[in-house]
Amino acid sequence: MLEQLGISPKTEQFVNQQEQEIQQVLCEIDHVCNYNSMKVLTAFQKNRVSESDFAGTTGYGYNDVGRDKIEQIFSDIFGSEDSLVRNQFISGTHALTVTLFGLLRPGDVLLSISGKPYDTLDEVIGITENASSLKSFGVRYQQIDLVDGDFDYEQIAKFLQQEKVKVIEIQRSIGYSTRTAISIEQVQKVCQLIKQVSPETIIMIDNCYCEFVGTMEPIQVGADIVVGSLIKNLGGGIASNGAYVTGRKDLVHLVAERLTAPGEGKDVGPSLGANRSILQGLYLAPSVVAASLKTAVLMSKVMESLGYIVRPRWNEKRSDIVEQIELGNPDRLIHFVQSIQASAAIDADALPIPDDMPGYTSQIIMASGSFTQGSSIEVSCDGPLRDPYVAYFQGSLTYSYGKIAVMKAVEQMKKN
Numbered sequence: 001m002l003e004q005l006g007i008s009p010k011t012e013q014f015v016n017q018q019e020q021e022i023q024q025v026l027c028e029i030d031h032v033c034n035y036n037s038m039k040v041l042t043a044f045q046k047n048r049v050s051e052s053d054f055a056g057t058t059g060y061g062y063n064d065v066g067r068d069k070i071e072q073i074f075s076d077i078f079g080s081e082d083s084l085v086r087n088q089f090i091s092g093t094h095a096l097t098v099t100l101f102g103l104l105r106p107g108d109v110l111l112s113i114s115g116k117p118y119d120t121l122d123e124v125i126g127i128t129e130n131a132s133s134l135k136s137f138g139v140r141y142q143q144i145d146l147v148d149g150d151f152d153y154e155q156i157a158k159f160l161q162q163e164k165v166k167v168i169e170i171q172r173s174i175g176y177s178t179r180t181a182i183s184i185e186q187v188q189k190v191c192q193l194i195k196q197v198s199p200e201t202i203i204m205i206d207n208c209y210c211e212f213v214g215t216m217e218p219i220q221v222g223a224d225i226v227v228g229s230l231i232k233n234l235g236g237g238i239a240s241n242g243a244y245v246t247g248r249k250d251l252v253h254l255v256a257e258r259l260t261a262p263g264e265g266k267d268v269g270p271s272l273g274a275n276r277s278i279l280q281g282l283y284l285a286p287s288v289v290a291a292s293l294k295t296a297v298l299m300s301k302v303m304e305s306l307g308y309i310v311r312p313r314w315n316e317k318r319s320d321i322v323e324q325i326e327l328g329n330p331d332r333l334i335h336f337v338q339s340i341q342a343s344a345a346i347d348a349d350a351l352p353i354p355d356d357m358p359g360y361t362s363q364i365i366m367a368s369g370s371f372t373q374g375s376s377i378e379v380s381c382d383g384p385l386r387d388p389y390v391a392y393f394q395g396s397l398t399y400s401y402g403k404i405a406v407m408k409a410v411e412q413m414k415k416n
Contacts, residue, residue, distance in 0.1 A: 061270030094231030095243035102258035106138035110121035191222030238281030295402025344369020
C-alpha cells in the first residue's frame, strides 16, 4: 500500500526503526494529552454545552449564547478573567494587531523581549514603514534580544527601570528564527521579574503554536493577555478561521472595542454558524496537538539520523509544535517542502515554488495541503529562501498521516 504513495519498503523499515527509539517520548506526549483532554471536557461540562449552542446569529450578533459559552470555556481552560473568541479575526496576525492597537496609545512604548517578532508584524509595528503602523500613530518600539535561547533578564530589568513601558510582547514560538521556543517556565520567571520592577506594564503573549503542548498556559504563570489563532493548535483542524484573545477582563474589553466599536465591544459580532466548528475543534485539540508533537519528534529523529541539523532534537523538551530542519541550500529546502505537499490529502499534485508573500521580506516556499487554507495544525511545511535554508515543519491531524509525511520526506532526501 505504501508503494502506491511512492514510499519504498526500505524507507518504511528505516522510519519504523527510528520510531522504536522514541517510544518513551511518545508516551509522555500521551500523558499531556490526557491531562488537557480532561481540562477541556471539564470546561464543556461546567458550561453545560448543548446542541442549541451550535445555532449561530447573523447581523449584529446580539444574544449569541453559544458564542458567549465558547468565550467562557476558553477562560476556564486558560485560567483567565475573560476571553474574546471570534471568527471576525482573520488570522493570528490580525488578532495580534487588534490587541496591540487596543492596548497602545500615542506616546506609549512597546517592548519585545524575545527579539524581533514574526515577519508579518514588521509593518504592523513599523519596523518596515507603513502609514497604518503603530509607529505612524506615535507608538515607539524597542526590542531586547534573547541570549542563548533565554531572556536577557538583566537588560530587561535595566530597561524597565529607565523607561515607562506600556506593553511587553513575548513571542513564544520561533517564527522564522533558528532559536528554540520559549518554555512556560521561562515565561513564569520573566513575568515575576517584570511585575517586580514595573507592575503596571502589560505582559502580552503571542501563544501561537504553543497551546496544549504542556499542561500550563501563560495566564496561569503571570501573563496579562494571551493571543492565538484557531487555525493552529486550538482549532483542532476543524475551525475554519478565527482567533482568540484571553486574559484580564479590562484588557480583553479594550481589544473587543477595537475589533468591533467603542461602546459595543463583545456584545456584537455574529457567529455565522461557526460555533459548532469552534467547539468541535477545541474538543479535538488536545489529541490533534499530541499527534502533531509525535510527528515532530519522529521527523526530528529521522532527519537527525540522516545527518541534518534539527531543532529541537527528538528527546529535548518542546514548547511548540514546530520542527526546524536545517537543509543548507535552497534546492534541498525546495525539494523537502515539495515532498510534504506530495504527502497531503488536498492538492497533493501541486508543486510548491518559492514566491513573494505579503508581510515577508524573503521569498517563501510553503506546503499546505490542508482542508483549511493556511492551517498550520494540518501537515504543513514552509520556509524563507535565505541562509541557512531551514524548513519549518508542523502539524498533523493524526500521527499516522504525519508518519506518512515523514516517510515521503525521507524518499525525497534520498534523491537529493
